[in-house]
Amino acid sequence: MRILIYWNKLPQDQRTMLRNFLSENFRLKTDQLFExxxxxxxxxxxxxxxxxEYKKGxxxxxxxxxxxxxxxxxAGRVKKYKTNPKGNEHIFYLCSQGELLGYHALLGEExxxxxxATIEISLITFIPKDGFLKVLRSSTTFSNALLKALGHEFSFFANSISNLATKSVKERLAFNLLILDEKFKNKDLPHEGNEIILSRTDLTNMVGTAKETLVRLLQEFMRAGLIEKTDKTIRILDRKALVKEANLMGSNTKKL
Structure with a gap:
């Protein structure tokens, strides 16, 4: 399923405000460690x-x-997820180019x-424990940055749990479309629509609902003029309305 998100109904200063909010509260920031x-x-x-090179899936x-x-x-994108006893997935984060995986368990010896798992063809480098710890021990700057990233993870997961527990399915769908926009944005064309290719199953598992509910809500968004949907493509036509549907910042969404 492809999703195209357009910015045309959101002024530049409000786009920046929204991106900063999403970045501070719903991104792990491991892509900044190598800097x-x-x-x-x-x-x-x-x-x-x-x-x-990993194949899709x-x-x-x-x-x-x-x-x-x-x-x-x-290069590529990876989903992080938990599986319940019935085998159902809950996707809680999408990693993209420049991000690290697996360091939390390694450092905690857990x-x-x-x-x-990959959601598209991806190039991933495996760095052995000894090589990683060697640089970590020799670079105070790197170890401090990693500590900050670990501390930020607590805020990220607290926000994610709150989002799942307190928001309706419709709000979570709108919220996840906004998150996906940030994950799939085209750095070369920042003001164009962002094309997101994600299976309907994965989107369902991100939102935390049934496929039937997802389809119904997408149709509702389409009837309200928020999106335009074809067989494989979703175009978000009214981003400002989508922000309000997500109820991301409570009363602050009125400013958007």
Whole structure:
């Protein structure tokens, strides 16, 4: 399923406000960790790794597995999810280019608490534990940045749990469309519509609902003029209205 999101009904200052809000509250920020490394440290870290091309839907690691290193996404996108006893997935985060996977379990010397799988063809570098810890121990700047990232994770998960527990399904759908827009934005064409390719099953598992409910709500958004939907494409026509449907910032959404 392809989703195109357009900015044309949201002024530039309000777009910036919304992006900052989503970035601060609903992004893990691991893509910023490598920015603090020197060129030599980056070469040391990546030089110890092995890059592999993953097919769409390929598992990177599974819940309950033992971590032996971390994963760096060079290209592509990866879903992080939990599986319930019935085998149903709940996708709680999408990782994209530049982000790290698996470092939390590695540092805590724990089993993986979630699973990760690609949603498109991806290039991912596996960095062994020894290579990662070597740079971590030698770079105070990197270790401090990682501590900040770990601290930010608490806020991220608290916000995510609150979002799932307190928002209606319709609000969660609108919210996730906004999140996906940030994850799939075209850096070369920031003011154009962002094309998001995500299966209906994955979107259902992100929102936390049944497929039938998802289809009904998408049709409701279409009738209200928020989106235009074809067999494989969703175009968001009224972003301002979508922000209000998401009820992201309570009374602050009136400013958007």
């Amino acid at each position: 603090v490394l020197t060129v030599e440290e980056q070469d040391s870290l990546m030089g110890s790794g092995v890059t592999h 390929e598992i990177i690691f599974r819940e309950g597995g033992i971590p032996t290193g971390i994963f760096y996404i060079k 089993y993986y608490m979630d699973s990760a």
